[in-house]
Amino acid sequence: MLLAIDTSVGTSVAIVDLRLGVLAERSSDDTRRHAEVIGEFIQACFDEAGIAVADLSGVVAGMGPGPFTGLRVGIAAARAFAFGAAKPVVPIVSHDAVAFGVVQPVLVVTDARRNEIHWSSYAMPDAAGLPTRTSGPSLARAAELESIVSAHPGHRLIQARTVSAAPLGLLAESLYANGRQFAADVPLYLRSPDVTISAGPKRVTG
Amino acid sequence: MSEPLVLGIETSCDETGIGIVRGSTLLANVIASSMDEHARYGGVVPEVAARAHLEALTPALKRALAEAGIALADIDAIAVTSGPGLAGALMVGVGAAKALSIALGKPLYAVNHLVGHVGVDLLDGEPLEYPTIALLVSGGHTSLLLVRDLVSDVELLGETIDDAAGEAFDKVARLLGLPYPGGPQIDRAASGGDPAAIRFPRGLSQPKDLDKHRYDFSFSGLKTAVARWVERERDAGAVVPVADVAASFREAVVDVLIAKAIAACADYGVPRLLLGGGVVANARVREIAAERCAAAGIRLRIPPLELCTDNGAMIAALGAQLIIAGHAPSGLGFGADSTLPVTTIQA
Ligand SMILES: [Zn+2]
Numbered sequence: 001m002l003l004a005i006d007t008s009v010g011t012s013v014a015i016v017d018l019r020l021g022v023l024a025e026r027s028s029d030d031t032r033r034h035a036e037v038i039g040e041f042i043q044a045c046f047d048e049a050g051i052a053v054a055d056l057s058g059v060v061a062g063m064g065p066g067p068f069t070g071l072r073v074g075i076a077a078a079r080a081f082a083f084g085a086a087k088p089v090v091p092i093v094s095h096d097a098v099a100f101g102v103v104q105p106v107l108v109v110t111d112a113r114r115n116e117i118h119w120s121s122y123a124m125p126d127a128a129g130l131p132t133r134t135s136g137p138s139l140a141r142a143a144e145l146e147s148i149v150s151a152h153p154g155h156r157l158i159q160a161r162t163v164s165a166a167p168l169g170l171l172a173e174s175l176y177a178n179g180r181q182f183a184a185d186v187p188l189y190l191r192s193p194d195v196t197i198s199a200g201p202k203r204v205t206g
Numbered sequence: 207m208s209e210p211l212v213l214g215i216e217t218s219c220d221e222t223g224i225g226i227v228r229g230s231t232l233l234a235n236v237i238a239s240s241m242d243e244h245a246r247y248g249g250v251v252p253e254v255a256a257r258a259h260l261e262a263l264t265p266a267l268k269r270a271l272a273e274a275g276i277a278l279a280d281i282d283a284i285a286v287t288s289g290p291g292l293a294g295a296l297m298v299g300v301g302a303a304k305a306l307s308i309a310l311g312k313p314l315y316a317v318n319h320l321v322g323h324v325g326v327d328l329l330d331g332e333p334l335e336y337p338t339i340a341l342l343v344s345g346g347h348t349s350l351l352l353v354r355d356l357v358s359d360v361e362l363l364g365e366t367i368d369d370a371a372g373e374a375f376d377k378v379a380r381l382l383g384l385p386y387p388g389g390p391q392i393d394r395a396a397s398g399g400d401p402a403a404i405r406f407p408r409g410l411s412q413p414k415d416l417d418k419h420r421y422d423f424s425f426s427g428l429k430t431a432v433a434r435w436v437e438r439e440r441d442a443g444a445v446v447p448v449a450d451v452a453a454s455f456r457e458a459v460v461d462v463l464i465a466k467a468i469a470a471c472a473d474y475g476v477p478r479l480l481l482g483g484g485v486v487a488n489a490r491v492r493e494i495a496a497e498r499c500a501a502a503g504i505r506l507r508i509p510p511l512e513l514c515t516d517n518g519a520m521i522a523a524l525g526a527q528l529i530i531a532g533h534a535p536s537g538l539g540f541g542a543d544s545t546l547p548v549t550t551i552q553a
Contacts, residue, residue, distance in 0.1 A: 005305075035297040039304030039314075039538030046308070053309055068253060069294045072260050073301035080302035083264050084278060084309030187260065193253035201381045204433040205441075 001055050003042070003081065004169030006062030007034040007074030008094040009110050010162035013041035015049040015056075016169035018177055023049035029161040031111070034073035042077070053085045060172045062094035062163055064188035065118035065137040066110065075187055090172045091183040095120040097168035098160045099131040107148065107155040108136075110163070115142045118190065121152050128178045131171070139190040210282040210529045213270070214522025215263075215306075217299030218291025218319045219346045220244060220255040222262035224270040225519025226281075227526055230328040233274035235512060235519040238262035245386045249376055250345060256294040263302055270518070281312055283535070285525025288316035288553040289546025291346065296542035304538055313535035315525040316553035318546055319516075321360055323482035324353050325527060326513045326520035337476050338507075339363075341467040343491070344483035344516070345372030345387070348463075350421045350470055351548060353480075356524070357531045362548045363470055364421025367410070371459055372485050374425035378432050378455050382448050392452045393488055399453030401490075406431050406458040411465070420473075421466055428458055456490050464494050471504050480507045484515040528552055 001017040010029035016022050026041035046053070061078035064071045082089045095108040099122040106122045120136030140148060149157055175182060209229035216223035220241055226234040240258035244250050271278060286303035289296060300316070307314035323342045328334055340351040348366040353359070369377070372389060379388025384395060409424035410416070432455050439446050467479055479499055485491060486508060499506040513519060533552060540553045 007301075033541065035300045036539060036541040038301050039308065042305060042308050043538055053311070069256070069297060072256060072294070073297050076260055076263060076298045076301040077305035079260075079264050080267075081305035081309045083267060084306045187257075189257075193251055193257065201377075201433065203437060204430050205437045 001051065002058050002060050002090065002169045002172055003045070003056055004060035004165040004172065005074045005078045006094055006097070006163045006165045006168050007038065007070050008062050008064045008066030008163050009160060011037050011041060011074070012162050012165035013038070013045050014165035014169050015045045015051065016166055016173060018173040022166040023051065025164070025166045027162050027164060031070060034070040038073055038077050042081070056085060056087050058082070058088045058090045059085065060090045060092055060169050062097065062165070062168050063091045063183050063186065064094055065112070065139070065190045066094065067113045068189045068191070071187060071189070089185060091185045092168055092172050093137060093183045093188065094163040094168065095137050096131045096133060097163055097171050098158055100167045100171040102156065105152070105155040107152050107157045109145065109157065109159045112139060116140065117142050117145060119148055121155060128174070130174060130178065130180065137188055137190065210526050211276065211280055212283050212285055212522040212526045212529065213281050214518040214520070214525060215284065215286040215299045215303045216319070216516055216518045216521045217259040217295050218287045219295060219516055220250045221516040222259045222266050223516055223518035224266040225517055225522040226270050226274040226276065227329065227519060227522040229526055229530070230523065232329045232519055233276070234270040235517055236266045236270040236273060237515070237517055238266050241387060248380050248386050249373065252292045252294055255292060256298055259295055259298040263298065278310060281310065283313045283315060283525060283529055285315040285317050285521045287319045287322065287521050288540050289319065289543035291319055291544060293542055293544040296544065300542045314538070315528055316536040316540045317521055317524045317528070318548060318551050320347065320349055320351065320548050321356065321551045322520035322524045324351065324480060325356055325524035326482065327480055327507055327509050328523050328527070329513060329519060330509060335478055337474070338478040338480050339467060339470045339474065339476050340480040340482060341463060342482045343371045343463060343485035345376065346370055347483065348423045349548065350467060352470065352474055352476070357527050357533065357551060360548050360551055364419070364423065364466065366423040366425065367419070368424050368426035369429065371423070371425055371463065374429050374459060377429050381433055381436055382451060389485060389488055392456055393490070395448050395452035396456045396490070399449030401453040401457035403447070403450035404435060404454040406454055408458055408462045411462055421470055423462060423466065425459065428455070460490050460494050463491065464498055468498055468502055468504065471502065477503060478505045478507065482509065482514050486514040487511055
């Protein structure tokens, strides 16, 4: 049984189990209130699932890609919860959860803000039904979407407003059941911090 | 619960702080700073700080528990800074604290960073006496508070209307070609300099300003004045007397800080002044504060330096006082508030 958390776009929390399926899920596509809602969502999932923290075998963290401020809230929550519960963190690429269960090639696109998008492409799922990422996650200008789509003929375009934590958790269960590797425990910011190294103090007198 | 065991989480600026207290006894104070990462930019870069918090948080938690010699399960409550501070940085602590609180089944207290700077004074074994004036000066804030009661009555008397004092130190250090962070650099450069060599302006200290801004601070004009002075010297082909400029600039900052704090003590008839924030590390701040407080019959309190800079112990200490005073936990719905007013002691 897994607690799954994703804040790469909106906020989504779920409790899932390989055999029992989705026990509870709470989601919001609000891209500005991750820190406000995260705790209530986790609590609501436990209340609805009727399980104890000790019943978990791990905590799934959607590692992005996503705009950094929101993305970090979910990863911080997943890591802290796992630490408190003495369970492992299970990192998963958020886009993989969107592609999971779609039985055709997919192009997953999420909003990266500032007129940019995050995108990943997937071939048909493999024999175990797991997503096969063929490129990405990458960052592109929103205006490039059209050319990305035409470069991927036969791909279904999914523009996700929230990465749902239920498939995120179920994907983690399936990866584990099939002896596959999880993602690296590294946030996928795909952008450097916006800083320029100043050339030196500017003159104040003319 | 008379002596609650509280874990405090602080991520409002560039220090990831995890502290553990039992009532007003300090058990652990772990600080992971991202200061070195900001050095090449000459100031705190919010996104760099927030990324560092995410990576530092769990290791700092582990170290704090080891330092305190307790298990997570022993903790009675969690306290976290919900503001004021850098929004993206605060959110890391808030997200982590909420999750940790649910995982442990322990109550969560969202507290005010500035009031935490005051509460930390409890940890040196002496009770806080009220009322007290508190002067909190760092790279992120410059605030003058009147504290009548730590958990129920804190008033903002004044604050900076532009740069924080710590920022002014950073900017003038850069101007003089000194590295970041500027505070210790200016301090070092100023030793041997003449603080009276150049009369730099004291912000918001003219009679006309005092009506509206009696307890407010401004360092932007001072910074510009130093820049003008240095440019004029350089343009004239003179060698800039770095020690004198540093000493005179530092004197202007410290003079205004302490003058306004002492004025507040006098105006409100409060014979106590508490200093907090990283700028307290500045030797001249402590020196002038001690001199002028002694002259005015004001009792000066300066917590140990590692408790003056941003830390988790101060957040835990404030959380413990809220619990002792019978305050209910904050619940899970609060957010990070970068401009949380000082009157909101608990969010
Ligand atoms: Zn501070």
